[in-house]
Amino acid sequence: MSNPTENDATVVSSVVQGFADMPGGLLPLLHEIQARFGYIPSDSIATIAVVMGLSRAEVHGVISFYHDFHTEPRGANTIHLCRAEACQAMGSRKLEQHVKARLGIDYGDTTADGRFSLEPVYCLGNCACSPSIRIGDTVHARVDADRFDELLEES
Amino acid sequence: MRPKIFIPADTTACALGADAVADEVVVQARGRGLDIEIIRTGSRGAYWLEPLLEVESDQGRIAFGPVKLTDVATLFEDGFPASGESSLCVGKVADISWLARQDRLTFERAGVTDPISLDDYRQSGGYDGLARALDMTAEEIVAAVTESGLRGRGGAAFPTGIKWRTVLDTAAEQKYVVCNADEGDSGTYADRLLMEADPFQLIEGMTICALAVGATEGYVYLRSEYPKVLQILNQVIATGREANLLGQDILGSGRSFDVQVRVGAGAYICGEETSMLESLEGKRGLVRFKPPLPAIEGLFGKPTVVNNVLTLAAVTTVLAKGSDYYRDYGTGRSRGTITLQLAGNIRRGGLVEVPFGLSLRELVEDFGGGSASGKPIRAIQVGGPLGAYLPVSQWDTPLDYEAFAGIEAMLGHGGVVVFDDSVDMLEQARFAMEFCALESCGKCTPCRIGSVRGVELLDKIRKNDQLTANHALLQELCTTMDAGSLCAMGGLTPMPVRSAIKHYPQDFEPVVQEQTECQS
Ligand SMILES: Cc1cc2nc3c(=O)[nH]c(=O)nc-3n(C[C@H](O)[C@H](O)[C@H](O)COP(=O)(O)O)c2cc1C
Ligand code: SF4
Ligand code: FES
Numbered sequence: 001m002s003n004p005t006e007n008d009a010t011v012v013s014s015v016v017q018g019f020a021d022m023p024g025g026l027l028p029l030l031h032e033i034q035a036r037f038g039y040i041p042s043d044s045i046a047t048i049a050v051v052m053g054l055s056r057a058e059v060h061g062v063i064s065f066y067h068d069f070h071t072e073p074r075g076a077n078t079i080h081l082c083r084a085e086a087c088q089a090m091g092s093r094k095l096e097q098h099v100k101a102r103l104g105i106d107y108g109d110t111t112a113d114g115r116f117s118l119e120p121v122y123c124l125g126n127c128a129c130s131p132s133i134r135i136g137d138t139v140h141a142r143v144d145a146d147r148f149d150e151l152l153e154e155s
Numbered sequence: 156m157r158p159k160i161f162i163p164a165d166t167t168a169c170a171l172g173a174d175a176v177a178d179e180v181v182v183q184a185r186g187r188g189l190d191i192e193i194i195r196t197g198s199r200g201a202y203w204l205e206p207l208l209e210v211e212s213d214q215g216r217i218a219f220g221p222v223k224l225t226d227v228a229t230l231f232e233d234g235f236p237a238s239g240e241s242s243l244c245v246g247k248v249a250d251i252s253w254l255a256r257q258d259r260l261t262f263e264r265a266g267v268t269d270p271i272s273l274d275d276y277r278q279s280g281g282y283d284g285l286a287r288a289l290d291m292t293a294e295e296i297v298a299a300v301t302e303s304g305l306r307g308r309g310g311a312a313f314p315t316g317i318k319w320r321t322v323l324d325t326a327a328e329q330k331y332v333v334c335n336a337d338e339g340d341s342g343t344y345a346d347r348l349l350m351e352a353d354p355f356q357l358i359e360g361m362t363i364c365a366l367a368v369g370a371t372e373g374y375v376y377l378r379s380e381y382p383k384v385l386q387i388l389n390q391v392i393a394t395g396r397e398a399n400l401l402g403q404d405i406l407g408s409g410r411s412f413d414v415q416v417r418v419g420a421g422a423y424i425c426g427e428e429t430s431m432l433e434s435l436e437g438k439r440g441l442v443r444f445k446p447p448l449p450a451i452e453g454l455f456g457k458p459t460v461v462n463n464v465l466t467l468a469a470v471t472t473v474l475a476k477g478s479d480y481y482r483d484y485g486t487g488r489s490r491g492t493i494t495l496q497l498a499g500n501i502r503r504g505g506l507v508e509v510p511f512g513l514s515l516r517e518l519v520e521d522f523g524g525g526s527a528s529g530k531p532i533r534a535i536q537v538g539g540p541l542g543a544y545l546p547v548s549q550w551d552t553p554l555d556y557e558a559f560a561g562i563e564a565m566l567g568h569g570g571v572v573v574f575d576d577s578v579d580m581l582e583q584a585r586f587a588m589e590f591c592a593l594e595s596c597g598k599c600t601p602c603r604i605g606s607v608r609g610v611e612l613l614d615k616i617r618k619n620d621q622l623t624a625n626h627a628l629l630q631e632l633c634t635t636m637d638a639g640s641l642c643a644m645g646g647l648t649p650m651p652v653r654s655a656i657k658h659y660p661q662d663f664e665p666v667v668q669e670q671t672e673c674q675s
Contacts, residue, residue: 023455024417026437031379031418052437065439066420068379080380084341085536088586089499089574090527122423122540122590124380125344126167127572128202128497128504137382141170 011036012044016051026052026062030069039070067119075110075117077155079103080134083120086127091144095131098145102152116155157192158236161209161216163266165198165351166383167344172224173206179227180208187231197352199266200506201253203524207266209248210236216248253503253522258484260472260492261465262508265352271390273398276355282400284474288363289408296367297323300470302478304490309335309426309463310539310567311643312489312556315470318460321450322368325458330370332361332412333435333454333461336377336384337419337426340539342498342570346464348506350377350384353468354391358401358414360467363474364460365412373414374454376431379421388416423540423594427642428461430596441596442642463568465494486512489555499536499572500526509554516550519573530575534583534659538567540590541647543654544574544583563654565647580659584652585613591648601636602645608632609652619665626663629656 015032019025029048033040040063049056063069081099082092103111103118110117126132129141133148135155140147162177163169177193184191198205207220217238219230226243233240245251259265268275276282288296301316322330334357338346350357361373377385392414395401403411417435419425425434429443432454453459469491473481482490489511495518497504502524509518519525519535526532534544543564545552552558559566574583588609595602612629616622633649640646656663 024435024437027420027434028417031420062437062439066422068420084590085540085583085586086342086498086570086572088583089572089578121380121421122594123339123341123343124166125338125347126170127342127344127499127570128501128506129167129171129205130499132170134380139166139170141167 008037008041009043009047012041012047013051016044016047020051026054026059027066030063030066034069038074039072042071073110076115077136078117078119080119080121080124082122082124082126082130082132082134084123084127086123087130087132090130090142092131095133095143095145095148099133099148102145102149116152157190159192159194159211160236161194161196161211161266163198163205163207164195164270164383165205165266166347166381167202168198168205168207169383171202171205171221175224176206176208176222176227179224183227183231189236191236194269196268197265197270198348199248199254200262200348201251201503202505203503204245204251210238212238214247218245218248218251219243220245253505256522257508258492258510259508260481260484261349261356261468261494262352262506264356265348265506268353270352270354270387271394273355273391273394273400276353280475281355281471282359284471285359285362285366285400285406287474288366289406289410293323293367293369296363296474299478300367300473303469303473303481304478304485304488305466305469305473305481306489306556307463308465308469308494308568310340310565312566315462315466318450318462319364319367321448322370322458322460325451327458329372329455329457330368331454331457331459332364332368332370332373333428333431333459334361334373334375334467335426335428335431335461335463336375336381337431338378338381338464338568339423339426340541340568340570342536342539342572343496343568344498345494345496345506345569347381347384349464349468350381351387354384354387355395356468356471357388357464358391358395360470361414362401362405362412363470364462364467366410368458368460370460371411371413373412374435375414375416376419376425376435377416378419378426385416385418392416423590424596424644427596427644429642431461432459439596441598442644444641465568484510486510486553486555487557489557493554493566493569495554495569495571497523497571497573500528500532500575501573502527511555512553514551514553515545515571518554518571519550523573526573526575528575528577530577532573533576533578534574534580534655536572536574536583536651537570538565539570540587541565541643541650542567542570543650544580544658545654546658548658563650565650580655580662581613581617584655584663585610585617587648587651587655588613591644595644596642599639599641599645601639602641602648605632605636605645606648609636609648616663622665626656 591606
């Protein structure tokens with residue numbers, strides 16, 4: 001996803017307007033912007049700040065507090081790998097090494113071809129059938145190295 | 156009549172292939188000219204059997220599982236949907252002892268009904284509780300909840316009736332009901348399962364709460380890791396509004412209440428109630444000082460009930476069947492049922508709802524069937540990432556709040572994570588500190604900085620660096636975090652750390668460097 005164009009600026013202001021009157025609307029707004037663009041373009045922050053009656057620093061503060069929000073473009077698919085205890089008990093530390101080596105990236109990074117971003121997650125609520133990963137909105141259970149490679153092919 | 160086939164659409168069932176199985180069932184049936192009806196349900200929580208297909212019969216439902224995509228054709232060759240031949244047939248659902256031995260109050264409908272069907276919900280006793288509540292005064296509802304002995308299922312086990320009473324007694328033009336659906340604890344999935352399998356129960360519970368305390372607006376704060384739940388909740392809220400179970404003048408009672416879902420953004424600390432309120436207000440999730448209690452000054456400064464999903468759901472049972480009915484389950488001051496979630500290295504993982512009082516050993520051995528790897532179980536972490544690691548000597552502890560407090564442990568939200576003997580407890584202790592460092596809201600030093608120091612100390616201990624001194628420092632650090640943290644994030648992180656050191660001291664001792672010795 002490229003940098004926002006003027007057209008995108010129009011999208012941003014129309015999206016932002018929709019949340020101006022919502023009590024505590026900043027998180028839903030940020031989610032919506034991120035859903036549209038895949039990330040929160042830095043150009044949008046000024047608009048968000050003005051409409052929501054906040055300073056730019058405040059908006060930045062909120063964005064940086066939450067792991068879900070990103071201000072840089074992301075890969076086409078985000079892979080969330082569960083690092084939490086139930087998955088650890090089923091070998092997620094080994095899976096983690098495989099995934100990083102296979103993708104050639106660390107957490108927070110995106111593959112050179114722009115296909116995948118990798119993020120840690122602390123529980124996907126799939127803990128009876130660990131290790132768990134999420135690709136896009138789909139959770140996968142009992143993922144080992146082979147299964148992960150299969151899933152990559154399918155994505 | 157067309158045979159009815161029930162296939163879960165639950166997150167874990169789908170993570171195991173339930174969607175693909177459902178599609179293949181359609182293909183196979185069509186190929187054989189069979190006319191069938193498929194109903195997508197939630198899960199019963201017997202995850203070791205998922206994907207679990209059920210077929211309606213004269214003798215009740217017959218179950219098949221676990222069914223893989225590649226099993227479906229064979230299943231049909233063996234006579235499916237008629238029962239019999241297939242080796243995947245586990246018999247009548249009612250005879251699956253893993254399920255039959257449970258006391259399902261909150262999870263009675265899970266996996267049985269169509270989650271988004273209001274008719275299914277009502278035909279199975281749904282909204283009976285609200286009907287009762289609409290005939291009661293606010294005082295009477297609060298009294299019923301108090302008498303049931305219900306305590307919060309989110310972790311802190313605070314008596315629900317007392318919390319509601321405070322909000323009821325605080326006069327204000329606007330009050331709120333906030334459902335904590337952040338379910339951040341690793342090893343837990345009961346909230347998710349309930350919201351995917353029986354979402355109306357949560358909406359009904361919130362509505363009863365609103366009547367009890369005089370609130371007109373409700374929020375469900377849902378973690379972003381649960382996209383399926385978001386879709387389902389929005390759907391049933393819309394259905395509820397159409398049926399006048401939400402909105403203005405509910406069922407002609409003159410009372411109004413509406414609910415909206417807000418999605419979190421991947422911060423564990425936002426499960427802490429005051430951090431959650433900040434987040435709902437659109438801010439960074441910094442924990443607030445208490446007092447004031449949220450019950451007095453909560454969301455947007457107004458009196459607010461914050462309750463966990465399971466707490467609000469349990470209220471429907473209390474109202475529909477009576478306080479006595481609920482209170483008669485359980486032991487000591489832990490009344491009703493507890494929902495345990497068997498997770499990690501466990502053979503028969505899944506959701507177990509039983510009266511308080513069962514022992515951890517019965518849970519893990521009888522229900523869980525031992526470890527998935529077949530190796531001996533070495534440690535069980537109960538109560539999420541802030542919960543203690545329990546060694547075999549403590550497994551006879553009854554699952555009840557006070558008994559767990561008595562062994563420096565906690566039940567929390569009921570997560571039970573099993574580790575076999577390959578676990579490295581120093582690594583687990585280090586992770587507890589690392590997690591605290593990652594998820595700390597940053598407001599207080601013992602938590603923000605202490606957790607980073609904790610990781611460093613454990614790394615030094617790993618390297619055998621000044622062992623005695625660093626162990627002493629680590630203990631001191633735990634004391635500081637425990638005593639000097641504003642909330643349980645920093646305050647309870649020492650619990651898994653201390654339990655690991657106390658019960659598995661050998662994992663913190665110098666490793667004998669065999670290789671080096673051989674070489675010299
Ligand atoms: C760090 C931290 C995380 C928490 N996470 C959750 C959570 O994910 N879900 C939850 O219901 N309660 C969580 N709690 C407990 C809440 O603060 C609060 O006690 C609870 O929502 C009250 O509801 P209950 O009385 O029905 O349990 C957490 C507390 C702390 C300190
Ligand atoms: S203990 Fe940690 S999470 Fe809790 S208020 Fe302090 S810094 Fe924030
Ligand atoms: S701990 Fe990994 S899914 Fe819950």
